[in-house]
Amino acid sequence: MLDLLLYCLLGIALGTFCGLLPGVHPNNMIPVAVGMTAALSLDPLRAAMLVVSMGISNIFISYIPSTFLGVPDEGTALSVLPAHRLVREGRGRHVIRITGAGCLLGLLFGLALLPLFLLLGGRAYDLLKGYVAWVLLAIAALMVLTERSPGRMGWAVAVFLLSGLLGLVSLSGRLSSGDAALIPLFTGLFGLSTLLLGLGGGNRLPPQWEGEEEIRINPKVLGVGGSIGAFMGMLPAVGPAQSTVMAQLATQSKTTEDFLLCVSEVNLLKVFYSFVLLYLIGRARTGVAAAVQQLVEVNPSTLALMVGASLLAGGIATVLLLWLGRSASRFIPRLPYRLFLLLISCWVVGLTLWSCGLVGLPILATATAIGLLPPKVGVKRVHCMGVLMLPVILSHL
Amino acid sequence: MTRVSPLKGGSTQSTKMREKTLVALAALCSVVGVIVLCLSSAAVKPRQVELSTVSQEAGRVVEVYGTVGELRFSGGHAFVKLVGESGDWVEVPLFSRVRSGVGELEVGDRMRVRGKAGTYKDKPQVVPSSASDVKIYRTHPVRFDQLGACLNQYVKIEGTVKRVYQTASQKCLILTLENSGTAKVFLPFVPRVELQGLRVRACGQVQEYKGELEVAVACEAGLRIMDA
Numbered sequence: 001m002l003d004l005l006l007y008c009l010l011g012i013a014l015g016t017f018c019g020l021l022p023g024v025h026p027n028n029m030i031p032v033a034v035g036m037t038a039a040l041s042l043d044p045l046r047a048a049m050l051v052v053s054m055g056i057s058n059i060f061i062s063y064i065p066s067t068f069l070g071v072p073d074e075g076t077a078l079s080v081l082p083a084h085r086l087v088r089e090g091r092g093r094h095v096i097r098i099t100g101a102g103c104l105l106g107l108l109f110g111l112a113l114l115p116l117f118l119l120l121g122g123r124a125y126d127l128l129k130g131y132v133a134w135v136l137l138a139i140a141a142l143m144v145l146t147e148r149s150p151g152r153m154g155w156a157v158a159v160f161l162l163s164g165l166l167g168l169v170s171l172s173g174r175l176s177s178g179d180a181a182l183i184p185l186f187t188g189l190f191g192l193s194t195l196l197l198g199l200g201g202g203n204r205l206p207p208q209w210e211g212e213e214e215i216r217i218n219p220k221v222l223g224v225g226g227s228i229g230a231f232m233g234m235l236p237a238v239g240p241a242q243s244t245v246m247a248q249l250a251t252q253s254k255t256t257e258d259f260l261l262c263v264s265e266v267n268l269l270k271v272f273y274s275f276v277l278l279y280l281i282g283r284a285r286t287g288v289a290a291a292v293q294q295l296v297e298v299n300p301s302t303l304a305l306m307v308g309a310s311l312l313a314g315g316i317a318t319v320l321l322l323w324l325g326r327s328a329s330r331f332i333p334r335l336p337y338r339l340f341l342l343l344i345s346c347w348v349v350g351l352t353l354w355s356c357g358l359v360g361l362p363i364l365a366t367a368t369a370i371g372l373l374p375p376k377v378g379v380k381r382v383h384c385m386g387v388l389m390l391p392v393i394l395s396h397l
Numbered sequence: 398m399t400r401v402s403p404l405k406g407g408s409t410q411s412t413k414m415r416e417k418t419l420v421a422l423a424a425l426c427s428v429v430g431v432i433v434l435c436l437s438s439a440a441v442k443p444r445q446v447e448l449s450t451v452s453q454e455a456g457r458v459v460e461v462y463g464t465v466g467e468l469r470f471s472g473g474h475a476f477v478k479l480v481g482e483s484g485d486w487v488e489v490p491l492f493s494r495v496r497s498g499v500g501e502l503e504v505g506d507r508m509r510v511r512g513k514a515g516t517y518k519d520k521p522q523v524v525p526s527s528a529s530d531v532k533i534y535r536t537h538p539v540r541f542d543q544l545g546a547c548l549n550q551y552v553k554i555e556g557t558v559k560r561v562y563q564t565a566s567q568k569c570l571i572l573t574l575e576n577s578g579t580a581k582v583f584l585p586f587v588p589r590v591e592l593q594g595l596r597v598r599a600c601g602q603v604q605e606y607k608g609e610l611e612v613a614v615a616c617e618a619g620l621r622i623m624d625a
Contacts, residue, residue: 001434001435001438001439004434004438005431005434008434043456043457043458043513044456044457044458045441045458097416097419100419101414101419104419104422104423104426105422107426108422108426212415212416214413214414214415215413215414215415215416215419216411216412216413216414217411217412217413217414218411218412219411219412257411258411297444300440301437301440301441301442302441304433304436304437304440305433305434305437305438305441307433307437308430308431308432308433308434308435308436308437309430309434310430311426311427311429311430311433312426312427312430312431312434313430314423314426314427314430315423315424315425315426315427315428315429315430316423316427318419318420318422318423318426319420319423319424322416322419322420
């Protein structure tokens, strides 16, 4: 028992480390961790607890670089612009509090929803699995229709198709192996493009307000967002971004706070419920779940262990997020921001080279160019998620 | 100091939460997590595997079942050769702290072991980490007239040594035991004590040799002298 706890704590430490590194997703580090546990002949159940804790804590901590530096991953992509806007207003700590609350409350909501999900999830998947392509098309169409004018809708379609074509080419396995291309794709579409736009801003971030703003929790957003996030997680290529847009449509909520709360909740639930989906449908919907699937057979006992590890990791990661977020909000405004953004840009380029080799550079450049389009033409960045949706739609048609 | 968030739009149905509340909720979440881990770790049962597949499960905690085929002792440790019905076997090292809690063990006993699967010097093994990972099912000596039905199985027989033959190589012994009938026992070693007339328990595999049934004892631990 004690050794299980120790592995969970080690996972939290690793998840925190990966979360603080801009652009590094646990999917990149988990194969290393799994390889090490195999080389050291560690018990796979304990290794699975390490991976679960790492994945959950990483979700929390990744809001620090995405908030203060604007370098997101798939899950935090949508939160970058609203969060960064608040950082520019000196309210970075408030963003950290909201996202921390969103993740933690999402975890607790997910726990409360678990019995119902276990009861209905399998049946819901059986109904959905024959229509994956059409459901994804409907979601994509819905996202386009949220744009206000026909001109913007046209741009939204263009961004979706361009991202999708880039995804088709990059993820086909011909350019790079497996999911390695995800790093330049997401870094370009959501990260480097934001960094480049940030270079046009001031040389320093404004000092961040040290006082406490109360976190507004909208139960309707939390409930609807959590439910949509949990059930949409069954579909391949549907990430927190699409679920958040759908939750916003359902709740008609337009506040930035509600948006950040919802996107962080849905992001956390995507990972948390991917463990439940392993048990229910035997399919891995996240990289973390895929690693767990390689390690252990998911049965009610191991699922219960994963839930326990997630709760432990979530609780500790919330405190770490608040603490590290406070330090970041004090430290980062003192830095020459433009130079810092340039260094981060070099880091993500280096990360692309490390993960994909030279072929990653044209992918990164193209993704960055597409990622610059939405803010320039005034449409939502969520259409860039076509990068995953279009390949999945075509593969299911 | 409290400031009401002037965020765009302003939410009307919201509940307010302070950082302290969030931290308290996080602490509660961690405590619940530890409790769930404690409760569910007790319920996790390792996968039961065949002895033949143990080497493929390297690194995993598995559960195996078999018969104690051989037993060796060294430096306070015991090394069990656990044999399956199909003849596959794995080695189960019972290190001193585990062995001390396991109790008496004999060749021919059945054994269920939970432990980490692996290989040592290319031999498959399952290593239990505590005495609670080892469960022994004791078997009783069989009657001599039952040996025919136990061909190739591991059994225990008891009787008085009536005759002792030494093989041509002088490295093995053949005993004739008497106990409401007679039975032959093959020993691939020569014990240090004179066995003639002693009551012994022989634990080994029943085999047929030149048309006669005999119990082949594989290791010194397979022969116990019952007389004081």
